[in-house]
Each structure stands twice: as C-alpha cells, then as structure tokens.
Amino acid sequence: MIALLIAGGVAAAHFALWAVSNRPVSVIEPLDYIDGFSYSPYRRDQTPLKGKYPSYADIEADMKQLGGIAHRIRTYNSTENPEVSDLARQFDLKVTAGAWLDRNKEKNRREIGAVLADARLHDNIDRIIVGNEVLLRDDLTFPEMYAYLDEVRNATDLPVSTAEPWHVWLKNPELADHVDFLAVHLLPYHEGVPVEKAVDYAMARYLELVEAFPGRAILISEIGWPSKGPTLQAAVASEQNQARFVREFLHRALCKNIDYFLIEAYDQPWKIDIEGWAGAYWGMFNADRELKFPLEGTVDRNSGWMDDALLATVFALVPMLLLCLVQRGMSVGGQLWMCVLVQSCVTAIVIAARLPADYYFTLRDLTALVGLVFGVVLTAGVLLTNGFEFAEVFFKPRWRRAYKPAEPLPPEQQPFVSVHLACCNEPPDMVIATIDSLAAMDYQNFEVIVVDNNTKDEALWKPVEARMAELGPRFRFFHLPQWPGFKAGALNFAMKQIDPRTEVVGVVDADYVVTPDWLSALVPHFRDQKVAVVQAPQAHREWERHFFKRMCNWEFDGFFRIGMHHRHERNALIQHGTMTLVRRARLEESGNWSEWCICEDTELGLRLLERGDELRYIDRVFGRGLTPASFAALKSQRFRWAFGAMQIMKGHWHALVGKSQLTAGQRYHFITGWFSWFGDALQFMFALGAIGWTAAMLIWPKMFSLPVTIMLAPVLGLLVAKAAMGPILYRRAMDCPWADIAGASLVSLGLSHAIARGIIAGLTHKRGVFLRTAKGKAEGGLAKFFQPIREEMYLLLALLSAGGAMLALRGTDSVEVLLWVTMLGLQSLPYWAALACQFIAQLPEKPAPASAKAQVA
Incomplete structure (x- = not known):
C-alpha cells in the first residue's frame, strides 16, 4: 500500500x-472571419525543391477548407500547381496571383507569361504580385524590377505590385511609381519584437507607410507569427504566441478595415531548407491540415x-x-x-x-x-x-552486509597464506619498504613470493633480490627477464611456486605498506566456506603535503567509502589487485588469473561470482600505497581500468545477461556500474558532434539549424543533476572538507577524456597493453607540460572556437544561440579540468614540518 x-x-x-504549467490562457476574440491567407499547397512530404508536388485532390481539399473561413488567397508562383486559381473559384475564393522572380531570367519570363495567362483565364484573380522580396534578397536590380513591373502593368488591367518588407518601401519610395498598390510584409517576429508589443509595432509601421504614401492603397501581403522557431531577441515562437498575435491582429484589422493576407494558411516543412527551421511553422493549420488554435475561447500554451x-x-x-x-x-x-x-x-x-x-x-x-x-x-x-x-x-538505515571484525585464530589454526607481489621497473626502495612491512606481520603461517618480470635494469631488481635473501627462506624472489601476460602472467608464475600448504593467496602492489594485522584480521573470514575473496580497501600515504596527491587520494577514497558499500549490499564487489585475499582452491578451479584481460583482478572477481561464490568487503585500511606521481600516470591508470572494464563486459556478456548463477543485483551492478564511464565516452562523442554541427551551422546556416530549446533542455538538466549529486554524496558519506571535495571532483572531471578513450578502445580492440602506473617522482620541465594533455587541449580550443564563432556570427539575442554556446561551454569543462589538474600536479610539495624532519634525522 x-x-x-x-x-x-x-x-x-x-x-x-504539466496541467498547471499548461493552463489555457485567454486571448482577445475576433469574429470568426479571415480576409485572406498566403497559400502554398505543399504537404508534409512534398517540396518543389525535389519536384514533389501536391495532387489535384490535395489542392481541392485545401480550397474547400479555406473557402469556409476566408475570402481570398495569395499565391507566390504561377508555373507550379496551375490548378489553384480554378479550384479557388469553385469555392468562391478571390486570388491575388503571384509570379516568382529570381536571378534566373529565363524562368522569370515563364513566370510572367504564366501569371498573365492565368489572369486572363480566371475572373477570380483580382490582383497580381510580381516577385516576392526580390529586392530584399538582391536577386534583381531596381531597374530590372521596374522593367518587369511596367511590362506586367502594360499587359493587364488588374492592379499590379511587388511584395517587399515595409522598410524597403520607405527607403526606396520611387518603387511606388511602378506599382498600383503597395504590397507590404510586416513580420515583427523577424525584428525581435516581443509578442505583447508586436501588433502595435506592426500597426505603427503600417501607419508610417500610410503617411509616407498618402492616398495609395496598401495591402499587408504577409503578416503573422510562427508557432515554432528560434527565439530572436525578445520574439518567442510558440503556439500560444502565434494565437495571441493572430487573434489580436484580426481584431485590429477588422476595426480599421485593413486589407491583409495572413502568412500563412498551412505549415510548409520544405521551407526549412531555404529559410531555417522557423520557416516551416507560420501556418494557422499544420502540415496535416489541423487547426493549431481556435479563433474563439481560450488557447492552450502547448496543444x-x-x-x-x-x-x-x-x-x-x-x-x-x-x-x-x-x-x-x-x-x-x-x-x-x-x-x-x-x-x-x-x-x-x-x-x-x-x-x-x-x-x-x-x-x-x-x-x-x-x-x-x-x-x-x-x-x-x-x-x-x-x-x-x-x-x-x-x-538507507544501515548497510545490511556491513561485516564486523572476525574472531582471531590461534597460530595453530591459521591457514597458510602465500602473498604475491609482482613488479616491473619499480624503484627498489619502494618495493623493499613493502617487503619489510610484510615481514613485520603478526601472522605465523605465510610466505612472500616476489616476481620481477621484464625489468632490464639490474639496478632496479638486484637490491630487491638481496633484501629478500636477507629475510629467510619463506621470502622468495624470482626475476623473469622476458615473460608474457603482464601482471597476470607474473601472478600465474607465482602460483606455480607456492607452498603446497597454501590455502589462501594474497596479492599486494609493490608500493603498499601493510599493517601488521592484515592477515591476522582478515584470514579468519575464510572460516565461512562460501567466501572466496576478502577485500580490503585501497588507501594512500604521503599525500597530505601536495594538493594534487590530496585530490587523487580523495577521488580514490570515494569509491571505497561509497561505491564498494553500495555494491557489497548485493555481493557484487569490484575485486582489486592489491589488499586482496583469495581462497586458493577457488582461484585454481576458476582458471587462475586471466592474461587476456588487463584488469585481471576485477575479471577474476566476476568469474568467482558467476560460480556462486561470496566476495566479502571489510572497510578498514590495512595497507597504504602511493598515489600516481603525475597526472599523466593517473590518466594511464584510468585508461587501463576503462579498457579492462570493456574487455570484461565483452568477455562476460553472456553470463551477465544470460544463464549463470549471477543474481539480479549482481547483474545490475556489473552492467550499470560502468555507466558513468560510458557517460564520459558519450560526452566525448557529443563534443566532437557539437563541434562539427557548429561548423556546419556557420558554413551552411539554412541546411543546418540550431536544435530547438526543448531538445537540449533535458540533457542539460540531467547533467546538472548528476554533477550535483557527487559532491553532496561525498559530504554525507566521508569526513572530507569542501576543499578536498572540490579537488576530488576536479580530478574526476579531468579524467573524463582518458576514460572515454579507454572505453572506446576497449570496445573496438580485443587486447590491450598493460601500462604500469608510475609512483616515483615525475619528470619536470615546462616543455613537457602540455604533452600529457595535448588531446584535451585540442578539444578545448575547438570548443572555445566554436562557441566564440557562434556568438560573433549569430549574436547574443537568440536564446537558442546562448543555450547552444552554454552547452559548448559545459562540454569544455572536462578539458579545462584536465588543464587544471596538469597545472596542479606540477606544483611543488609543501616542506615537511620541522618535527617530521627531526624524526627522520
């Protein structure tokens, strides 16, 4: 219930x-009467640009519909759809016939001949308009236009004019000497006038023309408002605004006995290709011949x-x-x-x-x-x-699977543990520190096997070998000059060398210093025979004096304090290749470490879950390693994880979605657990797409339009909501000040491109290269500063250039332009973050406190 x-x-x-935000609004009600419509007969899938014309029946249906609500129509073309005038006469519609003129002189001759012939044949044609916005488009010179007008006037007794916006008539009053009346376009939307002032604005321009041309007949040959389109300054295209403008104008026109044609009768989708996407939505009826709004009663904001x-x-x-x-x-x-x-x-x-x-x-x-x-x-x-x-x-009130410490085992009951450490080209002092911490453990039955694979420099592995020899027979060292399989190959080699008594295998990274009670505290959990893995969190040391290392530490820590608990609730852990203990029998039965996957640890964990085993997470720090030495090293590590994740997804897809012992919760976590990384890949693809689309809009503005606001708003809203949850979650779940939360968020954002590349490479490539994460001191030098982030910088410059060009060429008056530029700005944030991370990583470490120096001395 x-x-x-x-x-x-x-x-x-x-x-x-929805209902409240779309409440109907009251608009002034004119009489149910319209003097005239601009008419183009094309339907949703028809266009003169490709020779797809309406049928006789289509036009007949239009004339029947328009004849019931209007007295006249205006056409634009006389060589296309010649049956319009005859069908209009059948439904008592007067016609103001148009001849379309452009730069094609031969086509212009055909148009002039056709309109004159049409006028002679049909007595319902009472006016002729020669050309539509020809002078505005600069298709013809004024003398050329005068010649066409004079020719038609001499050939017919009907009134003749040409149609141009109001300002063309005012700036060129001599044009009126070649016409019998003024055909004027009044389109306040195109001039950025808000709808509440638009009718007043149009009437003001009309009166200007009346005063400038006293005694001359004036026809408003186009007036209207689009139901959809880009926002131009204060002019917003919407169904509600179209209804308001049209109904207010009809009321004003009736009161003042104004001669007009509403633009237009029907939406014309084909005009998107020549006028941009607003050009399709000027009709009072949509392209399917459905009335968009009533002429009486309330109007819906969104029908x-x-x-x-x-x-x-x-x-x-x-x-x-x-x-x-x-x-x-x-x-x-x-x-x-x-x-x-x-x-x-x-x-x-x-x-x-x-x-x-x-x-x-x-x-x-x-x-x-x-x-x-x-x-x-x-x-x-x-x-x-x-x-x-x-x-x-x-x-959630509490974690259901939050495990308490296990009861310790007496020495005689302790299972034998073989601890494995694989290293390659690691600093010997760092590895020796790890070995010494293992030697200091308060556990009796264990051995340590160190496998150094593919290290060429003897100065790196010889000191480690010497230290292992000093620690006695249960510390064994192996150097493999050439060995396949990366870390997994070294661990599989170690499995062949283990003491026969081994029941539990432990793995620790070469930079980890473990606590003495690592084994004694965690091995007792294996008394539960269902348990195959006991995992402790990864943690770090020596990060406090450098802000980049602080950022890395807290960014890592978030997963272990939040994500691992979340996954542990449904026994869906991500197993990690350090601070992990594995039951030997389960490891061997499942096929040991997978050398085909560069994330062999996580792959093993999933393989064990597919067998129905339990992976247990104990959220207590038993060892601390070093953070990556540089942003480049951190990027390399995250690329490897993302690549390996995709290898695992591909390799285990049938088990994840098909028949296996995985529970619904485990399937959920392993399918959705990498969604955020998919989001990074999607962001990268969208950034490339946005750059390309921006270029196309600027080069071919009529072919490529701005996406409508409603298309972008959901994406931007979801991204903002996602961005807000991370810091709030950190603050709730971790003892972390806001400065460190900001640092963790910054490094997470800065890794977006590396993750995106890893995801795409993992989906498109079968095998990857295991790149070790450098933990030693990074090389400096300003010349090398941009090398690790060169791709991010290319993308950042491209996005900034795209946004700047859009503002420079389209201006700041359109909401759609501003929204698009905002989206470009949001897409640039990961690349700004990468630049910031690289800069912070180069900063020097703070000096150690005097007390710490004294202790070292």
Missing part, C-alpha cells in the same frame, strides 16, 4: 505539474501537452511501483527520491522521443535527434544508477 501511495503520488504530482504528460506518467508508473516494492527496506524519503528521478528521466525521454510528432525534421535533424534521444537515454541511465547509490547512502 505504501509503495502504491508513493508511486501514485509522484505520478499524480507529475501530471498536475500537445496532454499526450506527453499521459505517456510520461503511464510509462513511469510501473517502474516506480516496482522500485518501491523491491526497495522496501529503504526509507520513504529514499523511495520518494528514486521515484522522482525515474519520473524525471522518463519525462525527458518521452519529450525527446515525441519531438518528430511536433516538428518537421529533415533527415539531418532526425539524425541529430536519434543521437540526442540515445544521449538522453544513456544520461538518464547514468543519473538513475548514481541516484540509486545516492539514495542508499542517504536514506
């Missing part, structure tokens, strides 16, 4: 929010809101209900939080997916939309998985 109340409450609130709201509510209700039932152990606040996230994500997906029903997309636009919907779905998946983790940390 509680689950139903929560899910139902969120669904009801969601629908109510399609009910469909969107119902779809989003219905599609979200079932998953919200199931989530509440599955997560009954979570508090009401947590269930409510997750339901709100689910509803928000479903709404964003529905809005994006339904856009083709509301817009006339070209194939280019649809291609972009497919990418956008895909991006919204993946972003929603990332947000939901992060939100679930957020809910468990914030709202």
Whole structure:
C-alpha cells in the first residue's frame, strides 16, 4: 500500500505539474472571419525543391477548407500547381496571383507569361504580385524590377505590385511609381519584437507607410507569427504566441478595415531548407491540415501537452511501483527520491522521443535527434544508477552486509597464506619498504613470493633480490627477464611456486605498506566456506603535503567509502589487485588469473561470482600505497581500468545477461556500474558532434539549424543533476572538507577524456597493453607540460572556437544561440579540468614540518 501511495503520488504530482504549467490562457476574440491567407499547397512530404508536388485532390481539399473561413488567397508562383486559381473559384475564393522572380531570367519570363495567362483565364484573380522580396534578397536590380513591373502593368488591367518588407518601401519610395498598390510584409517576429508589443509595432509601421504614401492603397501581403522557431531577441515562437498575435491582429484589422493576407494558411516543412527551421511553422493549420488554435475561447500554451504528460506518467508508473516494492527496506524519503528521478528521466525521454510528432525534421535533424534521444537515454541511465547509490547512502538505515571484525585464530589454526607481489621497473626502495612491512606481520603461517618480470635494469631488481635473501627462506624472489601476460602472467608464475600448504593467496602492489594485522584480521573470514575473496580497501600515504596527491587520494577514497558499500549490499564487489585475499582452491578451479584481460583482478572477481561464490568487503585500511606521481600516470591508470572494464563486459556478456548463477543485483551492478564511464565516452562523442554541427551551422546556416530549446533542455538538466549529486554524496558519506571535495571532483572531471578513450578502445580492440602506473617522482620541465594533455587541449580550443564563432556570427539575442554556446561551454569543462589538474600536479610539495624532519634525522 505504501509503495502504491508513493508511486501514485509522484505520478499524480507529475501530471498536475504539466496541467498547471499548461493552463489555457485567454486571448482577445475576433469574429470568426479571415480576409485572406498566403497559400502554398505543399504537404508534409512534398517540396518543389525535389519536384514533389501536391495532387489535384490535395489542392481541392485545401480550397474547400479555406473557402469556409476566408475570402481570398495569395499565391507566390504561377508555373507550379496551375490548378489553384480554378479550384479557388469553385469555392468562391478571390486570388491575388503571384509570379516568382529570381536571378534566373529565363524562368522569370515563364513566370510572367504564366501569371498573365492565368489572369486572363480566371475572373477570380483580382490582383497580381510580381516577385516576392526580390529586392530584399538582391536577386534583381531596381531597374530590372521596374522593367518587369511596367511590362506586367502594360499587359493587364488588374492592379499590379511587388511584395517587399515595409522598410524597403520607405527607403526606396520611387518603387511606388511602378506599382498600383503597395504590397507590404510586416513580420515583427523577424525584428525581435516581443509578442505583447508586436501588433502595435506592426500597426505603427503600417501607419508610417500610410503617411509616407498618402492616398495609395496598401495591402499587408504577409503578416503573422510562427508557432515554432528560434527565439530572436525578445520574439518567442510558440503556439500560444502565434494565437495571441493572430487573434489580436484580426481584431485590429477588422476595426480599421485593413486589407491583409495572413502568412500563412498551412505549415510548409520544405521551407526549412531555404529559410531555417522557423520557416516551416507560420501556418494557422499544420502540415496535416489541423487547426493549431481556435479563433474563439481560450488557447492552450502547448496543444500537445496532454499526450506527453499521459505517456510520461503511464510509462513511469510501473517502474516506480516496482522500485518501491523491491526497495522496501529503504526509507520513504529514499523511495520518494528514486521515484522522482525515474519520473524525471522518463519525462525527458518521452519529450525527446515525441519531438518528430511536433516538428518537421529533415533527415539531418532526425539524425541529430536519434543521437540526442540515445544521449538522453544513456544520461538518464547514468543519473538513475548514481541516484540509486545516492539514495542508499542517504536514506538507507544501515548497510545490511556491513561485516564486523572476525574472531582471531590461534597460530595453530591459521591457514597458510602465500602473498604475491609482482613488479616491473619499480624503484627498489619502494618495493623493499613493502617487503619489510610484510615481514613485520603478526601472522605465523605465510610466505612472500616476489616476481620481477621484464625489468632490464639490474639496478632496479638486484637490491630487491638481496633484501629478500636477507629475510629467510619463506621470502622468495624470482626475476623473469622476458615473460608474457603482464601482471597476470607474473601472478600465474607465482602460483606455480607456492607452498603446497597454501590455502589462501594474497596479492599486494609493490608500493603498499601493510599493517601488521592484515592477515591476522582478515584470514579468519575464510572460516565461512562460501567466501572466496576478502577485500580490503585501497588507501594512500604521503599525500597530505601536495594538493594534487590530496585530490587523487580523495577521488580514490570515494569509491571505497561509497561505491564498494553500495555494491557489497548485493555481493557484487569490484575485486582489486592489491589488499586482496583469495581462497586458493577457488582461484585454481576458476582458471587462475586471466592474461587476456588487463584488469585481471576485477575479471577474476566476476568469474568467482558467476560460480556462486561470496566476495566479502571489510572497510578498514590495512595497507597504504602511493598515489600516481603525475597526472599523466593517473590518466594511464584510468585508461587501463576503462579498457579492462570493456574487455570484461565483452568477455562476460553472456553470463551477465544470460544463464549463470549471477543474481539480479549482481547483474545490475556489473552492467550499470560502468555507466558513468560510458557517460564520459558519450560526452566525448557529443563534443566532437557539437563541434562539427557548429561548423556546419556557420558554413551552411539554412541546411543546418540550431536544435530547438526543448531538445537540449533535458540533457542539460540531467547533467546538472548528476554533477550535483557527487559532491553532496561525498559530504554525507566521508569526513572530507569542501576543499578536498572540490579537488576530488576536479580530478574526476579531468579524467573524463582518458576514460572515454579507454572505453572506446576497449570496445573496438580485443587486447590491450598493460601500462604500469608510475609512483616515483615525475619528470619536470615546462616543455613537457602540455604533452600529457595535448588531446584535451585540442578539444578545448575547438570548443572555445566554436562557441566564440557562434556568438560573433549569430549574436547574443537568440536564446537558442546562448543555450547552444552554454552547452559548448559545459562540454569544455572536462578539458579545462584536465588543464587544471596538469597545472596542479606540477606544483611543488609543501616542506615537511620541522618535527617530521627531526624524526627522520
């Protein structure tokens, strides 16, 4: 019942929010009468640009519909669709016939001949307009235009004019000497006038013309407002604004007996290719001949809101209900939080997916939309998985599988443990420190096997060999000059050398200093025969005096304090290659360490889970290693992890989605656990796409348009929500000051490109190269500063150039331009973060306190 109340409450609130934000508005009501429409007969899939013309029946249906609400129509072309005038006469419609003129002189001759012939044949043609905005487009010179006008006037008794915007007439009054009336375009939307002032503005321009040309007849040959399109300064294209403008103008025109044509009768999707995407939406009817708004009564802000709201509510209700039932152990606040996230994500997906029903997309636009919907779905998946983790940390009363310390074992009952350490080209002092810490453990039955593979320099491995010899027979060292399999190959070699008594195998990295009780505290957990792995967290030392190392430390620590608990609840641990203990029998039965995968530790953990084993996480630090020495080393490490993750996904896909002993919770974590990394790859692809689309918009502005605001808003909203959850979660789950939270967030963002490259490489390549993470002192030098981040810098410069060019060429008056530039700016953040990380990594370490120096001395 509680689950139903929560899910139902969120669904009801969601629908109510749609209803409140789309309440009908009252607009002035004219008489149900329209003097005239500009008319183009093309339907949704028809275009003169490709020779796809409407049929006789199509035009007949249009004339029947328009004849019921208007007195006249205006046409633009006389050689295309010649049956319009005759069909208009059948439905008592007067026609102002148009001849289309451009730079093609031969085509112009045909148009002039056709319009004159049409006028002679049809008595319902009462005016002729020669050319439409020809002078505005600069297709013809004024003398050329005068010649065409004079020719037509001499050939007919009908009134003749040419159609131009109001300012063309005012700036060129001599044009009026060659016409019988002024055909004027008044389009306040194109001039950035807000809709509440638009009719007054249009009337003011009309009166200017009346005063400038006293006694001359004036026809408003185009006036209207688009229902969709880019925001131009203060002019917002919407159905509500179109209804307001048209109804206010019709009322004013009736009062003042103004002669006009509304632009236009029907939406013309084909005009997107020549006018941009606003050009398709000037019709009072849509392309399917459905009235967009009534001429009386209230007007909906968004006529399609009910469909969107119902779809989003219905599609979200079932998953919200199931989530509440599955997560009954979570508090009401947590269930409510997750339901709100689910509803928000479903709404964003529905809005994006339904856009083709509301817009006339070209194939280019649809291609972009497919990418956008895909991006919204993946972003929603990332947000939901992060939100679930957020809910468990914030709202779950306690961790169900939070293990307490195990009872210690007396020496005679201690299982024998073989500890393995693989190293390659490591600083010998660092490795010896690790070995010495192992020698100091308070555990009786253990051995240490060190395998140095592929190190050529004897100065690196000889001191380690000497120290191992000093520690006695249970410390054994092997140097392998040439050995395959990277770290996994070295660990498999160690497995062949182990003491026959070994029951547990431990692995520790070459830079870790372990606590004396590592084995004595953790080995007792193996008394439970279901346990195959006991994992302790990775932790670091010597990071306090350098801010970059602080950043790395806290960024690593977040996963072990938050993510590992979250996964441990459903026995879905990520096994790590250090501070890990594995039951020998399970390791050997499963095939030892996989040399085909560069993340052999995580791959082994998943393999054991597929067998039904238990992996146990003990959240207590038993050893500390060194943070990566440089940002380049950190990037290399994260690339390797991302690459290995994709290897694991591909290698275990059948087990993850098919028949195996994995539980639903384990499948969930291993499928969604890398969603954030997929998000990094998606961000990289979107950045490249945004750069390319920006270039295309600037080079071919009529072919490539700005995405509508509603297309970008869900993506930006989801990204902002995801970005906000991380720092809040850190603050809640960790004893970490805000400065370190900011540092961890910065390094996480700065690694985005390295992760993206790792994900893409892992999906496209079968095998990877194991690159060790440098822990020693990094090389300096300003000349090498940009080398590790050169790709990030190329992308940053490209995004900044794209945004700057967009602002310079399109200006700052359009909301769509500003939103697009904002999106480019957000996409540049990972590359700014990489630059900042590289800079911080070069800063010198703070000097050790005097007390610490004295202790060293």
